[in-house]
Amino acid sequence: MKTHGVVRFWDDEYGWGVIDSAPTPGGCWTHFSVVEVAGYRSLTTGQEVDLEWEANEAGAKLLMQYWDLEPLSEYYLEDSFVLDLQATPGKFSIALDFVLREGHPQCAPPLQGEQCSYRKGCLVFSDVKEVSWSGQGRIKPAIDANDEIDYGGIDSFTIEHDVYRLEGDFGLVEVSAASVGVELEEPMTTGPKVSS
Numbered sequence: 138m139k140t141h142g143v144v145r146f147w148d149d150e151y152g153w154g155v156i157d158s159a160p161t162p163g164g165c166w167t168h169f170s171v172v173e174v175a176g177y178r179s180l181t182t183g184q185e186v187d188l189e190w191e192a193n194e195a196g197a198k199l200l201m202q203y204w205d206l207e208p209l210s211e212y213y214l215e216d217s218f219v220l221d222l223q224a225t226p227g228k229f230s231i232a233l234d235f236v237l238r239e240g241h242p243q244c245a246p247p248l249q250g251e252q253c254s255y256r257k258g259c260l261v262f263s264d265v266k267e268v269s270w271s272g273q274g275r276i277k278p279a280i281d282a283n284d285e286i287d288y289g290g291i292d293s294f295t296i297e298h299d300v301y302r303l304e305g306d307f308g309l310v311e312v313s314a315a316s317v318g319v320e321l322e323e324p325m326t327t328g329p330k331v332s333s
């Protein structure tokens with residue numbers, strides 16, 4: 138089906154993005170291989186486009202991506218770094234060095250030597266009924282430049298009904314919870330300590 142839409146997000150490095158339009162609530166995922174432009178196949182956030190889209194197969198389960206949720210729409214989790222995972226009764230949290238998208242109100246120019254605007258915080262799942270974590274320990278966590286443990290990134294984060302499914306170097310985590318949100322730490326007012 139044909140329609141008109143606006144590019145919500147585009148990642149040139151990976152060659153994919155999301156286009157919003159009235160007949161595609163939640164957005165329409167697209168890949169550079171189907172972009173019809175001369176030269177380098179790329180789109181720009183905010184660009185108006187004409188698109189052809191296909192509906193899911195009949196009977197397909199409702200499956201959402203994390204960026205479809207308002208509290209997560211201004212974060213780019215694929216390049217965020219997982220620092221810790223913790224479970225307590227009724228709550229599951231993942232400490233992250235979040236990548237803030239340009240639309241995030243606290244996004245700042247990247248620090249020297251970095252490509253993204255990072256901010257420490259936690260991805261917090263509330264009113265948790267069940268947590269399943271498989272593949273723990275399949276890789277040894279790295280130690281980053283700040284001597285912090287780094288469990289890699291979140292390669293995939295999908296939602297089906299009330300089950301949040303996250304996968305990365307840390308394994309596969311499935312969380313049955315009422316909601317998910319982000320709690321950011323206060324920004325540093327001074328730079329990190331450097332020993333001479």
